Amino acid sequence: MLLAAPLAVLAAETASPTPATDRRPNILLLLAEDLGPRVAAFGDSVAVTPRLDRLAQEGTRYTRVFTTSGVCAPSRAALLTGVHAISTGSHHMRTSNRGYRSVPPREVKAFPELLRAAGYATFTDFKLDYQFSGITAGSGPFTIWDKDGFAAPWRELADDRPFFGLINFFETHESGIFPRPALPRSAAHAYMQLLHLYLHRGHDDVVGPQDVSLPPYYPDTPLVRADVARHYNNVHRMDERVGEMLDQLEADGLMDSTVVIWTSDHGDGLPRAKRELFDSGIHVPMIIRWPPSLRPLDVEPGAENDRLVSFVDLAPTILALAGVRTPAWMDGRVFAGPQAAPKRRYVFAAKDRIDDVPDRQRSVRDARYKYIRSYLPGTPGAVHTPWRDVQDTMRELWAHHARGELGGAAALWFEPRRAESLYDTWNDPHEVRNLAPDPDHEPMLERLRGALDAWLAERVDLGAVPEDKMIAQMWPDGEQPVTGKPTIEILGDEAAHRVRISATTPGSSLGYRLDGGDWRLYSEVFEASPGTRIDAKAVRYGWAESRSVRALVEDTNP
Secondary structure: OOOOOOHHHHHHHHEOOOOOOOOOOEEEEEEEOOOOOOOHHHOOOOOOOHHHHHHHHHOEEEEEEEOOOOOHHHHHHHHHHOOOHHHOOOOOEOHHHHOOOOOOOOOOOOHHHHHHHOOOEEEEOOEOOOOOOOOEOOOOOOOOOOEEOOOOOHHHOOOOOOEEEEEEEHHHOHHHHOOOOOOOOOHHHHHHHHHHHHHOOOOOOOOOHHHOOOOOOOOOOHHHHHHHHHHHHHHHHHHHHHHHHHHHHHHOOOHHHEEEEEEEOOOOOOOOOOOOOOHHHHEEEEEEEOOOOOOOOOOOOOEEEOOOEEHHHHHHHHHHHOOEOOOOOOOOOOOOOOOOOOOOOOEEEEEOOEOOEOOOEEEEEOOOEEEEEEOOOOOEOOOOOOOHHHOHHHHHHHHHHHOOOOOOHHHHOOOEOOOEEEEEOOOOOOOOOOOOOOHHHHHHHHHHHHHHHHHHHOOOOHHHOOHHHHHHHHOHHHOOOEOOOOEEEEEEOOOOEEEEEEOOOOOOEEEEEEOOOOOEEOOOOEEOOOOOEEEEEEEOOOOEOOOOEEEEOOOOOO
């Protein structure tokens, strides 16, 4: 259950005391896009990933990590909040397609904001896309990051606080597989593709079409092989960029004080992977590298960990690394480090509207079996979407389907879906044999069906609410609400001038700046010198920021 708590209270309850010399680790989260476990260190013999392989040798490989969605914005919303997107109104891909931003429950805050409240500096690059933000840097909420944008990350921080950084690697995004210079129809999609072309011009091929193997649901054609090879080559470029980032850490003397986490925002950016609840859409690789002085006693370099991990577990795990307790409203649990919780038995995922196509699916997976429930049975899995249809592989699939040339596993995605599907991922890793109708698997079907029912009963699933109704609740009359202006109180006496900032909109986060400097997160009363000019503003996630208010600290003892 989600419990309300203002940020100042959360900071006081969750932050560990900060010693005079802050020895808490820096934490760097490196996030690839649209990538399953296509890494040599995870057993892929085609992948050319020397820097990630080296990182794996120095760290721990987590081999059973699953995102909560097969597509980026809902997945990123769950990552940032530690709460499944179906409970924050962030589950449709994407909210901006319908002209709104999600409004999570008032107590829900992005974990980097909680880190800021606990004394960390936070930064990210150009990619946000949390559903309660816009897609790119500068689109808020302003209280999450000290810095966001294209600037060099930790080098831009102006103090000695430990840092948390999230760096995105666009190289593996599905747009990198598009035939060039093909562009989707929408302006936003065209912008993203042009950005990709600019960032990755001149990339050399290291994997050829003859080198790849294809899943059984693809026709074996030159165009399909070329797409998969292109994906591997983009993986190689991403690997190089990860290496460049690690080299910067090393050059700045930070490798011995920084925990590095590398993973991906969801599975491969290929048809029947991205946007789907098959493992091809939600299974991602993860590596955690601990500096030797911070490595847990039970962790050896080069180790492999096969515990089930959900993407909502990243937020509480990173908070734990920083000495911050997990808020009661988070769905995730700590999976690494001295405070690791007992292993999960299940992980859960969801799929809802994608672009203009309505959908609703929910899934549960244990170490071996996957259960998927479709609330729109009889509809096919393969549907036309302008973004995916640009890929040559998708065009090949549609062409073969139109000619009646798709058979066997390749045809299944185009057929009407059953209400329930059950897959044995050990014996059927591509999930093409539905065991739900098999009487021999009835006990497994009942167990996973019951596990999903119990999980859904514990939370609000806004996927059950028509989107128009949900939007009307979040943005009445279709208009973005505006956060109320905060108030500033100067609590002056002869010894000090203390400043208290208070919210007028419940659940809003507060920020302030001194004498026109950078915006800081407000979490507790602070001291200010006479003559200091204070600006403050507030934001409720998904709402527009308030107008700024200003106060001047006057000298009470002239």
